[in-house]
Amino acid sequence: MNALNEYNRIFRETFGVSEDALNEDFTFNGVAVWDSVAHMSLISSLEDAFDVMFDVDDILHYGSYFHGIEILKHYGVEF
Template identity: 50%
Template sequence: MNNRQKYNKIFTTLFNINDSQLNKDFTFNNVENWDSIAHLSLITELEDTFNVLFEIEDILSFGSYENGMRILEKYKISFNDF
C-alpha cells in the first residue's frame, strides 16, 4: 500500500466514506462528523501510520484533506508514489 492509499484509508475508515468523497472540499467546515474527537483520532492515526509526531501548529492547521498532505510532506512523507 502506498502513502496515498494509507492516507485515504485513514480518512475513509474514520469518517465512514468512500474515496470519491476525498477532494479539496473535504474540510472540517464541510464534514458534519469532523469534530474535535474525530480530529484527534485523525491526528493519532496519521502519527501512528506514518511514524511522525506533529507539532501543535500542524495539528491546529490540519483542517482539510488536501492540507493534511502538505503538512505530512513537511515530515518527509511523499504522496508521489502511485
C-alpha cells in the first residue's frame, strides 16, 4: 500500500473533493465541509486504513491535511 495514495483517497472520499484541493489550505478551520462529524469519519477511516489508534489529543489536533501526515508518522506510518 502506498501510504500517500491511501491518505489522499481517504481525504477525497471523506470530503468529496479532488486531489487538487489537498494542499496547505486544506484545514479544519478553512474547509466548510470539515466539521466535527466529518472529522470523526476521517479519523475512523484513517485508523482503519493504517491500523493505528489515535490518542484523544491527536484526534483533537488533527487540524490539517499536512499536519495529519506528521501525526501519522508518529504512529509509525511511513510516507
